[in-house]
Amino acid sequence: MSKKKFALLLGFMIFSLLTLSIVIGMEVINYFNTKDNIQISDTPEKNNVVPIEENIPEIIEGEESDENISEEENSVEEPDSPISLAFAGDVLLSNHQLNQYDKGNNKIHGILSKDLADIMLTADIMMVNQEFPFSSRGTQAEDKQYTFRVDPERVNILSEMGIDIVTLANNHTLDYGIDALLDSIDTLDRENIKHVGAGRNLEEAKLLESFELQNKKIAFLGASRVIPVYEWNAMENKPGLFTTYDPALLLDEIKAAKQNHDIVVVYVHWGIERAEYPKDYQRNMGKLYIEAGADVVIGAHPHVLQGIEYYRGKPIVYSLGNFVFGTSTFQTMVLKTEINTENEIVISIIPCQSNNGYTTLKDKKQWKEFYKYMEQISFNVTIDENGVVHSKE
Secondary structure: OOHHHHHHHHHHHHHHHHHHHHHHHHHHHHHHHHHOOEEOOOOHHHOEEOOHHHOOOOOOOOOOOHHHHHHHHHOOOOOOOOEEEEEEEEEOOOHHHHHHHHOOOOHHHHOEOHHHHHHHHHOOEEEEEEOOOEOOOOOOOOOOOOOOOEOHHHHHHHHHOOOOEEEOOOOOOOOOHHHHHHHHHHHHHHOOOEEEOEEOOHHHHOOOEEEEEOOEEEEEEEEEOOOOOHHHEOEOOEOEEOEOOOOHHHHHHHHHHHHOOOEEEEEEEOOOOOOOOOOHHHHHHHHHHHHHOOOEEEEEOOOOEEEEEEEOOEEEEEEEOEEEOOOOEEEEEEEEEEEOOOOOEEEEEEEEEEEOOEEEEOOHHHHHHHHHHHHHOOEOEEEOOOOEEEEOO
16 A cells, blocks of 8 residues: 555544544533433333423422522511501581681691591591481471581592591481481492491391401491481381380391401490480490490490490490580590400500591690599599500409
């Protein structure tokens, strides 16, 4: 073989060896790349190689990823905060209040001080007694010393006060007759403010309103033991109020509400105007409501504060007095009610006053004196420096 041929043959062999080395090297690299992406199945025939973009790691049942363990270790379950209910007494949007509201740019703060309005707005549920109908219609009741009516366009003021629900069971809801009552119901419905104690018939008048907060159901009922004439009673086919001169119907509604609610609140219109102490019938009926299943009983009508009493560990607040009204009220309050996860109820009082149509918190320096006054007109309770009411029993 010539030297030239030998050189060509040797070069070809070297080239072939280099090519083979490169091919083998590529196969080795590809093998190890795909090896890492093989998913193993419990069923051998299903073992195969899947594309990288589909190779999503799976957490085997009973095991957790380091990421999940880290998240669980770092997470701290926050306890549920108490549910906050707030109550105030009689609300009447008199011409004086409306003029105050319309003055300047203050609007709601022309009626309520900002700090008081903030307390009302931050409560989970705020309830008052609406001592008038929203209407521009109707005939004024005869032989009645005071008759009230407010233009429906003013309903936004209740919302700006933070009011979520009202009771209509009182001695002014029908001051301008059935037409005004129906207008009031429709107006509140449009504003998404719930209402109890009056309706298009008895079934509707005695109907409860229900709220659900933090997996707890809270029922509200309203009834009156003060109406000027019998005809104000709701009937089967007649609009009117749910009354409780005979407590039997209200007791039935409380018992029914308690069957599927955690908390039942009863707001009742009763008592004697300007009397600081409840009548015996108020105390007796309040206890009957508790026995039937009520957890909180709130009263109105006397236009002044009346005391507080516990019965079977549940509070009865006999009168919250005037709150936003046409007259000055130097002693009024917001009742704060907190409900914890065990359905335990803690009530506290926030001292307020109303002067010249403007309702505010009392000066802090007067709070201790206010607490002492409330203790004096109450039954077997003490009120601590924070306004929390405690039963002595």
